[in-house]
Amino acid sequence: MHLGSVSHKLGVGFSIFSLLVQVNAAVTVYHQTPTVPTPTSAAADAEYTGAAAYNPTTLIPPPVPSPLNTQFTLQLQSGGDVQGLSIPQEGSFLGFSIEMSVANQVLGKNSTFIQVPFLNLMSNLAKRAGRVTVRVGGNTQETAELVDSTPDGRMLEKNISGASNPTQTPPLVFTNDLLHLMRKISSFVDVRWFLGIPFLLDTPNRLDIAEQGQAILGDYLIGLQAGNEPDLYARHGHRDQSYGPFDYFGEFANLVDALTNSSSKNQQTNKNLLIGPNIAYADWTPEQVWDTGFIDSFDANLKYLAVENYPSDNCAAQFNTGGTVRNPQDVFPSYLDHNAGKSIIDKFRNSTALAAQKGKRFLMFETNTASCGGFPGVSDVFGAALWGIDYSLQMATAGFGGALMHVGGQNVFYNPFTPPPTNQSTFHQWTVGPIYYSALAVAETLAPASSSFPASAQTPTTQIMDLNANDGDIHTPAYAVYENGVPVRVGIVNFVTDPSGASDLSVSIAVGGDGQGPKEVKVKYVFTVFVDCWLWGSCIGMRRYLLASSVSQKGNYTWAGQTFGGHFDSDGRPIGTENITTVSCSPACIITVPAPSYVLVFLTPNSDAEAGGVVAATFSTTAQTRVRNTATIDPAVLATSNGGFQKGKLGSTSPGSNSAASVGPSVVLATLLAMALGVGLVGAMRS
Incomplete structure (x- = not known):
């Protein structure tokens, strides 16, 4: 329905994507790279200096195979x-993993200013699948601290100067308004959430996010990740070089004890929502973790078993890591056949069978086309949509119980959806990537044909x-x-x-x-x-x-x-x-x-x-910015890449299964400027 449709006011303000701003409005932004792609049908990666999300690089499709039986x-x-036949599956099989450091871009600035396009995108999927599963976490969850308030009054802030380790992941501080924001999103669209307990600082465990997450989100919180890629801890300097699966087992046991004996605000903390081991299949195999007795020892505490894996990486090209630089044109064909997904999941078939035997659902907790942001011309084209469909359906046939496609900031090629950069917000909107189309197709492929929603009750x-x-x-x-x-x-x-x-x-x-x-x-x-x-x-x-x-x-x-x-x-x-x-x-x-x-x-x-007739509830905004005053924003506030800021580089903090990388700056959403500009929150209209 259009904006003029009959509608009613909702009890929460929403962020703006079609900001009604006159031409004399201005914002001074430091360290921002150009973001408008040059109109072209082809471009070399080195010729483009803007944000990765809008890179115009176009590659040559593989030739028609011969012979081809049609x-x-x-x-x-x-x-x-x-x-x-596979294990029973749900239409919500393919969800999203949102890096915690960009949650304020993707979800909303705070609990009174929700990103309306995000609501619409989730609503499209929930209409087809009954609900959507979304994880807020990643590398930046590992040291995130829940605080009563932040110095600048924002919901989430990063300590750019404190960034460390090969991924240059910055420490985060956030308030429970992030959890209230997530809960309000779920009041409009049936989104179920995964969160992560900060695991790098395990002495003592920070349990606030588990306690307040359960108190605020209730049944909408369906799992708590315990450790993000722990098999990379030693490589990244988070643990000593001898750190192995048995050490992770011990730290997981400490976390269970801490949750059991918690005497803080919420006495009813559920210790049975944990997700592990979440390894990247980099320095350990799942079998090495299972051999510790992990599943049987923590059977009562484990809601899900999970891994994280990417088929390749683009770290050398993005961050000059010294590794082999992969030419996107050379790797493009490897994503365009049925073996692409098989090459990822075959190594997990023993684990999915074991999970089924133990009565656990096995998740691909974070994945996408390639770690370190994906490849230009590969991750952001139609071929990635077909790859995402085939890969997801292969995971479903192989016994996975769900998968989450990763979402970063402006600095990655593979985003399922990308909010607009700051200087585009007055006249441009969101960019929907090929992986989101994969999610739509997978939802309709796997959703039950003979049942009515909500799927959560089925x-x-x-x-x-x-x-x-x-x-x-x-x-x-x-x-x-x-x-x-x-x-x-x-x-x-x-x-x-x-x-x-x-x-x-x-x-x-x-x-x-x-x-x-x-x-x-x-x-x-x-x-x-x-x-x-x-x-x-x-x-x-x-x-x-x-x-x-x-x-x-x-x-x-x-x-x-x-x-x-x-x-x-x-x-x-x-x-x-x-x-x-x-x-x-x-x-x-x-x-x-x-x-x-x-x-x-x-x-x-x-x-x-x-x-037929897939018509989802949609949302529209009525908020408007001031149109005359200008604002100058501290560069540290605008360092909103997927995790960090380093010498003008753009990148991701998720190394996946292949390697690690430093990360860099990106541009922030126009909605982050809304409060400084004096946004009038009139609410939203539901059409």
Whole structure:
């Protein structure tokens, strides 16, 4: 609905993304790099000096593989004991990990000023999946201190001068207003939160975030991380060089004892929400942790088992670490086939099987295309959306119970969504990246077809399997989604870029063995591009496209005919109208899968209701800044990169599984200036 729609005032102010500011308004910003990308179809990485989130680098798509079989059949079993199905999954499988140091950019300036586009983005997913899971943490949680107030009265502040270790992670101080902000977000959209207990300073343990987190968030807090990549502690100088899995075991035990014996404000602190071991698969393997007896010893305390892993890193190029510099053009093809996800998850299959045996859900707690911010032209293009879908669905088939895609500041290439930089806020808005489209597609692929939301009250019934489609061709993977032994959806990826149409797939979907089905079905246009498909009775199936012209395309992708535009184009609400089409099945359903694209086919009799009309509650703002006064902001306040500030470099504090890196400055949101400029909080309107 538009801003002029009938609406009602909410009891909280929201931050501004379409700030109504006259041209004579001005803000002085120090140490800010240019952020508006130069209009171009291609650019070398070294030629661009602005923020990574808007880097214009465009790469050459891989050539069409030869040979490529473009016609094949997917035969689905229905009923009986279907072999190869995953553990039950939820539509909220793919969530987000927000670096704690940028929470005030992404979530909101404080509990009375929420980022409206973030609400809209979460609402889109919650409508499809029932709820969204979000972690606020990362490296910057490890020494974060909860205080009664900050020197400048802000919700969150960083001690830039105190940054240390190879990742240059700055110590954080924050007030419980961050927790109140998260709770208010959950009052509008069903977002469930993960937090982290500061683990680097374990003597004594800082339990405030656990205690106040549970008191303020209640049931919306679903887990507390105990240690962020502890297998990198020794390498980063946080522990001595002998630190190993048994040492982590001992520190975890100390934390459980501290929670058990806590005599501080909240006597009801739950010690059964812990998440471990959260290793990066860098200097330890999960098996080394399991061999300590970790799972059995802390069975009553462990809510989830988790790891963190990235398929590659761009640290040498970003931070001159001395390692091998990877050329984005060279690594691009490695993200564009079915082996990309397999190469990440195969090393965790023993652990997911063990977790299932122990009755625990196993999470990929932090991941994305590459650590140290990703690659230009790889992490920020349509190919990353297809990679994110295939990788997520492979994790689901392999026994993972959820995954979180990392979100940094302006300084990374891989963000699912990026708030605008300061000097763009008066006329530009958020940038929605390819990984967010992955989340939309995965939510609709895995969400239950036969149940009503909220999903939090349901027992998961959705299971998925890899169909090894097209004789295992790595460029054309496909998945079947089942409920109670019956196939309800099929997802098909075409990784190939071919504008000629010669590489479009023609996939025949057959269900059961009788070969019977309707001879014709009606064609209708309701909300999205679908295909009618069913092989018995009067069932209608549908399809949705995630479509772009090339795997190298930046922005303006469409999911079921809707888009979030390009750089600075979005307030979190999809643009465009969904459409529904029906086709006949005689008897099998012939599905066209353009090159490149992801197609989701709905098979159930009530697919109209399941696939069509996805209209989420959306939010709009009525706040306005002053238009005459100027403000000068201390450079330290504007050092809002993912963790730190160092000699003009841009970077991330998350080294993932490969290496560590220093980090650098980025630009802050316009909303951080709102209080200095005198923002009038009129509230928000819900449409």
